[in-house]
Amino acid sequence: MNAKSAISKEIFAPHDERMLGAVQVKRRTKKKIPFLATGGQGEYLTYICLSVTNKKPPQASITKVKQFEGSTSFVRRTQWMLEQLRQVNGIDPNRDSPEFDLLFENAFDQWVASTASEKCTFFQVLHHTCQRYLTDKKPEFINCQSKIMGGNSILHSAADSVTSAVQKASQALNERGERLGRAEEKTEELKNSAQQFAETAHKV
Numbered sequence: 001m002n003a004k005s006a007i008s009k010e011i012f013a014p015h016d017e018r019m020l021g022a023v024q025v026k027r028r029t030k031k032k033i034p035f036l037a038t039g040g041q042g043e044y045l046t047y048i049c050l051s052v053t054n055k056k057p058p059q060a061s062i063t064k065v066k067q068f069e070g071s072t073s074f075v076r077r078t079q080w081m082l083e084q085l086r087q088v089n090g091i092d093p094n095r096d097s098p099e100f101d102l103l104f105e106n107a108f109d110q111w112v113a114s115t116a117s118e119k120c121t122f123f124q125v126l127h128h129t130c131q132r133y134l135t136d137k138k139p140e141f142i143n144c145q146s147k148i149m150g151g152n153s154i155l156h157s158a159a160d161s162v163t164s165a166v167q168k169a170s171q172a173l174n175e176r177g178e179r180l181g182r183a184e185e186k187t188e189e190l191k192n193s194a195q196q197f198a199e200t201a202h203k204v
Contacts, residue, residue: 003024003045003047004047007022007049007074012049012051016053017051017053017054017061018051018054019049020051021049021050021122022048022050022122023113023119025112025113027112028111028112043069044067044068044069046064046066047065047074048062048063048111048122049065050126058133059082060082061079061082062082062102063076064078065077078107080104082130082133083137085130085139086104086105087101087102088102088123088139088140088142088144089102090123090141091143093143094145096120096145098116098119100112120145123141123148127141
């Protein structure tokens with residue numbers, strides 16, 4: 001079981017929550033804490049997790065989860081409701097960068113993700129979740145690449161492919177319907193011809 005699956009099972013499942021996404025991070029500060037993907041010399045590993053409750057109405061939140069050195073378990077730290085998120089800063093809209101900032105009502109964190117692609121995936125899920133669960137105050141996404149905001153996002157690509165498949169199926173059905181219609185017309189013509197032939201033969 002990888003770390004994210006373990007976090008989902010240990011931290012969120014017992015509280016009847018579903019984890020939607022997570023990104024492994026370190027602080028973008030001058031503190032010299034080694035960033036290690038599998039523990040070791042670092043004091044702890046930090047994950048920023050996005051989750052939603054299973055009960056209705058669903059409530060989404062962002063939680064900071066830590067795994068301390070020498071431990072296989074995870075600890076829930078700070079948690080913010082998604083409504084408290086004010087701004088998501090992707091730092092650089094022109095390149096794949098692992099750096100990002102999160103601005104909440106009462107907190108401001110500067111992070112570096114383990115990889116730029118992990119940050120990108122997390123941002124796509126975060127943006128989609130904000131659109132889905134927040135009706136009034138949606139956070140501002142700044143300095144983000146276009147693929148994060150829509151266009152080529154994983155979620156939009158999936159939706160586009162489904163729409164395309166439906167359109168193709170519909171077109172195939174229409175074409176088939178037209179062919180069936182033409183076949184019925186021909187059958188009717190043949191039937192009429194046969195009837196006329198029979199009547200003529202009968203008269204003869």
